[in-house]
């Protein structure tokens with residue numbers, strides 16, 4: 001985008017002029033304005049807040065704006081801090097060891113390695129981590145007979161692709177989800193199940209499946225908390241330290257004005273699972289693909305993690321110890337810079353507003369433009385991937401995987417000319433910045449580092465002839481070229497070391 005169209009581009013409204021022109025932004029100063037300085041003027045788009053409100057059957061972080069969003073973040077932010085997330089390391093190791101053992105069982109009888117769909121394994125691991133660590137539940141994801149896993153995972157896999165096919169109804173979902181009286185809304189929602197539109201029916205099935213599971217879990221958890229039996233959650237649920245248990249305990253102690261209604265907590269449980277599953281399994285699959293393409297880097301990273309585990313008595317590295325492994329850290333930063341699992345986010349302008357530019361544009365007469373007027377109601381697409389891959393920001397080697405970019409340097413010096421980005425992580429935009437930045441960033445990084453280090457210590461990963469096509473949707477999803485109809489997959493050969 002930035003090479004061809006610059007750091008700010010106008011997107012022409014299509015479809016017989018029914019859609020208005022929109023702006024695509026990847027300019028550092030403009031991003032800072034949209035995400036941080038003037039963030040109250042650039043709200044979540046009505047289309048996305050309506051969509052996520054419907055998906056999660058209520059008001060989660062992903063669907064509220066303004067003061068309601070600030071209030072939810074005030075309650076939710078503390079549970080995502082290093083203090084709580086670091087306590088999940090034992091849970092993540094437990095799941096990673098299950099993943100390692102399952103993979104070892106499946107490839108053991110092939111001394112030269114066996115080709116497997118690594119995405120399937122990583123998807124199970126990511127769902128298990130977000131469910132155990134996030135909402136305090138196990139789907140028994142590594143048990144191939146687990147109906148609960150099959151059903152819930154199918155719902156997660158169905159929801160965003162079918163939502164993409166409902167494009168024409170997106171503008172109406174926000175008013176639809178607030179329709180009163182409630183019985184009429186329920187009646188109409190029930191009727192969707194009978195529409196001659198398969199995508200709408202599948203979408204409804206997926207969101208209802210997610211909602212019912214989260215609702216049941218919420219009331220079970222509340223009964224345990226009220227009975228003082230948090231330890232009942234032991235074993236399958238992160239020993240009562242999962243993020244939602246922490247949230248519910250904090251909510252019970254909060255003053256009346258700050259308390260979150262039950263429905264909002266249930267909606268946030270659903271949003272945490274959806275937000276945390278596909279993004280991390282996609283990031284992990286990408287990291288392993290990169291390891292396969294660069295075998296020297298794979299060996300270097302393996303040497304670092306096996307060296308670190310060798311110094312421990314129990315093959316366990318804490319949150320802090322994992323973060324101090326320089327190659328692991330640099331590889332994660334660089335992979336997340338080059339391959340952002342979410343490539344753009346969508347905002348809407350509430351009032352006319354002037355946005356300054358770091359990289360000036362030229363108008364048709366050749367005059368320099370240093371700021372743009374963004375009028376009320378304009379859709380603004382924030383180019384996360386485009387900003388991460390701008391040569392003007394990162395230098396001519398922007399498209400190369402170069403972990404050295406991060407080694408032995410201040411994060412701020414990683415851009416080629418000291419440009420400061422408003423992203424919350426590592427000067428990159430992958431987890432966004434400002435008041436709506438991803439709260440799950442530390443959770444995701446801990447999970448990625450633990451899974452990667454456990455797998456590399458045990459297995460060698462090798463390339464296969466198939467080519468992967470990473471397709472852009474609401475997240476980026478991998479398909480084998482020519483076999484797209486078989487659904488997402490990432491084949492690679494795995495050999496026990």
Ligand code: HEM
Pocket residue numbers: 061062063073130134271272273275276277279280283340341342345346430431432435436437438439440441443444
């Ligand atoms: C590599 C992994 C991940 C990436 C790249 C990622 C990226 C993002 C991005 C770009 C947003 C902003 C979306 C928007 O404003 O439209 C976001 C929001 C969010 N993410 Fe993540 N995420 C990841 C993992 C996680 C995890 C593990 C969790 C939960 C534990 C999580 C929970 C959320 C939630 C609840 C929001 C909504 C925040 C709000 O609107 O205030 N994410 N994420």
